[in-house]
Amino acid sequence: MNNLKTITILFRAHNSLEKAIKDDVLKYGLNVSEFGVLEALYHKQTLSVKGIIDKVLVPNSSMSYVIENLVNKGYISKIQSLKDKRSFMLELTKDGRELMDKVFPLHKKNMRAILDVLDENEEAILQKALVKIGKASLNNN
Amino acid sequence: MNNLKTITILFRAHNSLEKAIKDDVLKYGLNVSEFGVLEALYHKQTLSVKGIIDKVLVPNSSMSYVIENLVNKGYISKIQSLKDKRSFMLELTKDGRELMDKVFPLHKKNMRAILDVLDENEEAILQKALVKIGKASLNNN
DNA sequence: TGAAATTATTTCGAATTCGAAATATAATTG
DNA sequence: CAATTATATTTCGAATTCGAAATAATTTCA
Numbered sequence: 001m002n003n004l005k006t007i008t009i010l011f012r013a014h015n016s017l018e019k020a021i022k023d024d025v026l027k028y029g030l031n032v033s034e035f036g037v038l039e040a041l042y043h044k045q046t047l048s049v050k051g052i053i054d055k056v057l058v059p060n061s062s063m064s065y066v067i068e069n070l071v072n073k074g075y076i077s078k079i080q081s082l083k084d085k086r087s088f089m090l091e092l093t094k095d096g097r098e099l100m101d102k103v104f105p106l107h108k109k110n111m112r113a114i115l116d117v118l119d120e121n122e123e124a125i126l127q128k129a130l131v132k133i134g135k136a137s138l139n140n141n
Numbered sequence: 142m143n144n145l146k147t148i149t150i151l152f153r154a155h156n157s158l159e160k161a162i163k164d165d166v167l168k169y170g171l172n173v174s175e176f177g178v179l180e181a182l183y184h185k186q187t188l189s190v191k192g193i194i195d196k197v198l199v200p201n202s203s204m205s206y207v208i209e210n211l212v213n214k215g216y217i218s219k220i221q222s223l224k225d226k227r228s229f230m231l232e233l234t235k236d237g238r239e240l241m242d243k244v245f246p247l248h249k250k251n252m253r254a255i256l257d258v259l260d261e262n263e264e265a266i267l268q269k270a271l272v273k274i275g276k277a278s279l280n281n282n
Numbered sequence: 283t284g285a286a287a288t289t290a291t292t293t294c295g296a297a298t299t300c301g302a303a304a305t306a307t308a309a310t311t312g
Numbered sequence: 313c314a315a316t317t318a319t320a321t322t323t324c325g326a327a328t329t330c331g332a333a334a335t336a337a338t339t340t341c342a
Binding site for chain 1: 145156249258261
Binding site: 031084 | 327330332
């Protein structure tokens with residue numbers, strides 16, 4: 001191919017999907033960044049700020065802000081690591097876990113409903129292609 | 142499938158790609174939104190603000206800001222339509238066109254270099270899958 | 283060991299993005 | 313044709329995001 005249509009399409013798909021997520025999590029008073037952090041902690045139990053930054057796609061300076069808001073909302077706790085005092089460990093509070101127990105299954109169901117317009121094979125191929133694109137874009141620095 | 146890995150992968154691919162574009166266009170003192178508008182006008186000659194909003198993925202309130210900056214930088218002109226005085230027509234100025242003549246071929250080459258990690262067939266399949274996902278996400282409102 | 287380099291995180295100010303309400307014009311319709 | 317509704321765009325204030333510099337702690341290695 002010799003045009004950039006694929007990029008346009010990728011951006012559109014991303015945008016619509018992000019909009020769907022945004023609408024979904026807004027019901028719980030969260031934005032997409034906040035939900036991403038909660039989701040990571042929901043699956044990983046405990047993570048350092050660094051660990052979260054690597055998982056969720058947000059620069060460190062923005063992450064401080066997101067984390068601060070989540071602490072203020074009472075959904076996560078932030079405790080300085082004893083081993084390495086530069087590092088802070090994050091986990092869900094009781095409230096945070098209860099929220100995610102309630103919200104995540106619904107969220108997952110809604111998102112799967114979208115992804116299920118693809119059959120298993122298509123979805124697998126999509127993943128592979130996207131991983132390739134992602135890697136190729138990184139080398140581009 | 143029964144997980145949301147595809148979404149994670151899609152978001153990562155989008156982010157890396159957007160970063161690559163950001164780095165590319167920053168060399169010309171543009172951000173991604175601005176470049177998107179210039180690109181649309183480069184291919185379409187003339188578009189109304191509404192027309193651009195539909196092409197580029199930016200809400201109207203943000204678009205006003207983006208357009209204002211491009212007018213200030215001298216890359217586009219904005220003229221009230223005579224037919225419909227609610228509407229404003231945008232096009233590239235001489236400077237804007239010269240910039241794009243210089244920048245776009247390079248940009249395209251860089252982006253194609255990334256997309257070319259896929260063969261023609263893979264890219265076509267990727268497009269189809271992404272279009273499906275995009276549509277499915279919209280219905281989700 | 284102790285200076286230099288590295289890593290984790292925050293702070294700061296500026297840029298961008300957003301949604302909702304406002305404005306202005308055009309189209310509809312009763 | 314006047315009142316209502318719809319469309320295009322901007323304004324506003326707030327929220328979010330960003331990059332760069334600052335801070336603080338750890339590691340390296342001469």
